[in-house]
Amino acid sequence: MYTGLQHLHSYLAYLVLAGVVISVIVALAGWFGNKPFTDKDRKLGLLGLIPAHLQWVIGLILYFVSPLGIDSATGGFMKDSVSRLYVLEHPLMMIIAVVLITIGYSKAKRMVGTGNGFKSIAIFYGIALVLILIRIPWISWPSN
Ligand code: HEM
Numbered sequence: 001m002y003t004g005l006q007h008l009h010s011y012l013a014y015l016v017l018a019g020v021v022i023s024v025i026v027a028l029a030g031w032f033g034n035k036p037f038t039d040k041d042r043k044l045g046l047l048g049l050i051p052a053h054l055q056w057v058i059g060l061i062l063y064f065v066s067p068l069g070i071d072s073a074t075g076g077f078m079k080d081s082v083s084r085l086y087v088l089e090h091p092l093m094m095i096i097a098v099v100l101i102t103i104g105y106s107k108a109k110r111m112v113g114t115g116n117g118f119k120s121i122a123i124f125y126g127i128a129l130v131l132i133l134i135r136i137p138w139i140s141w142p143s144n
């Protein structure tokens with residue numbers, strides 16, 4: 001089960017990145033192009049939201065079955081930058097990123113036809129993208 005989940009988490013990361021990047025680009029184009037925010041645009045926000053939600057559920061399970069997750073939270077793990085990344089920084093930062101994406105989508109959803117949902121998606125997803133990029137374990141990904 002561990003290997004399967006690890007591969008799934010590793011492949012899904014491409015979809016998360018692609019989905020969030022596309023959502024941000026579309027939202028920036030809509031925002032700066034002063035276009036009305038329609039239901040079709042809301043659905044484009046799902047491109048980033050759905051893979052991110054799936055990924056965080058899988059990541060959470062992985063945290064308890066991977067030797068790099070909770071199992072390495074032994075004495076002194078904070079002094080080792082690699083353990084600290086997998087045990088603390090990566091999970092915490094990704095959870096914050098997914099929460100931001102959810103807030104951005106949720107606000108935008110309520111603005112269909114009335115407000116600037118593009119701005120909400122561009123800002124929240126944009127910040128989330130930065131957080132994801134700074135705490136992906138680049139030492140092991142995408143090489144496996
Ligand atoms: C947007 C969300 C997330 C993204 C894009 C993401 C991305 C990644 C990537 C690219 C790797 C490296 C995979 C590899 O080495 O093949 C990884 C590993 C890992 N992630 Fe995430 N992750 C996310 C959320 C989470 C969450 C929420 C948790 C835990 C609560 C988590 C726990 C882990 C663990 C434990 C590993 C190490 C797995 C292993 O190689 O044994 N991830 N993640």
Ligand code: HEM
Pocket residue numbers: 046049050053054057102105106107109
């Ligand atoms: C397999 C896992 C998951 C998938 C595929 C998924 C998918 C989705 C989708 C498609 C939406 C948008 C619904 C809409 O348009 O209103 C959504 C919204 C949401 N999800 Fe998830 N989700 C998953 C797991 C989770 C988990 C585990 C949580 C919380 C612990 C969560 C919290 C939320 C919240 C709070 C919203 C509200 C957004 C709003 O205000 O519309 N999701 N999710």
